[in-house]
Amino acid sequence: MTAPHVRADPIEEYLTDLSAALHGPARAKARMVGELREGLMDAAADLSPEQPGGQAYGERATRQAIGEFGTVAELAPHFQRELTIAQTRHTAGAIALLVPLLFACWNLAEITDGSADGRLPGLVQTAAAHLGGVAAATALLGAACLAATGTLARRVPTPRRLPAVMAWTGTTAATALAISALTLTVASLLVSDLPMTVLAGALTFLCHAKIAASARLCRHCARLSPSGAVAGGRDEA
């Protein structure tokens, strides 16, 4: 005896396929797919207001609703475009927030301070200053990106290559932070204020991991977004 065949809900099948085609921040993706689910359920109910047996809507109405909403292939580029921007903003926000935080931390540990009684070798101080400069530049780019994809996008079209630029900016920041973490680890062996330096190094490494992961996903999203579209620009119906 075989188990009774359970037919999958067409809406859930459709949303699973769409979800699999999309990449970006999990929360933004879940919100967009969730909204689409509610819309499909409303549309299916609209197309079959009265169903026998207390059913909310029938399979034919569900299929029709899905047809009116568009196939996965038709919708995915529209959703992906917005998710790519969301991921770009996520990466930009991580850089703009974490890098200044690290600066504060480094200053606290007196690692980048040249007046710190000469406790660090000159080479380490120079390296920290250069890496700090790179990190500061990426933080500024991150802040500019947040503005360009936010309210500024009302007036100025968002450059279509911005997600890719931000992804590589994130990679640059993550690389600078990785080298900084290594530098701080070496420095921690040379200074007397060992705990603070170790803490700064560990925090730097954590920030590197966070930004690197975000930048990697941003690169992936940038590759998926339709090349002909202006990111953040007007959509089509």
Add this chain to the structure above:
Amino acid sequence: MRTDAVRGHLDGLLLSVLEDGPLHGYAIITAVQERSEGALELRKGTVYPALNRLERIGLLRSTWQTAGERRRRCYELTDAGRRGLATERTAWREFTTAIGAVLNPAPEPGNAT
């Protein structure tokens, strides 16, 4: 009217149906179709990322509302959204005036029969 005809005007359409108050995604789609008496064909699924984008750029704000077991995201115009709608209307009037002048030129006084 084909989906292509709506291209470029979706923002204005979405903002205009929200002028009277907050609506959730499907109610927005229905409102556009009712106002156009079914003449405008929307690819309904594309409305959701468009609403998301309008919220991102500050023309809309949204809140979750619960009705029974259903949770729906309701959108409403921000002050910037109201200004954006006014700009869309002005641009549309100028566009239709210009196109109308070409398609239906006013007869010149000397050529009147």
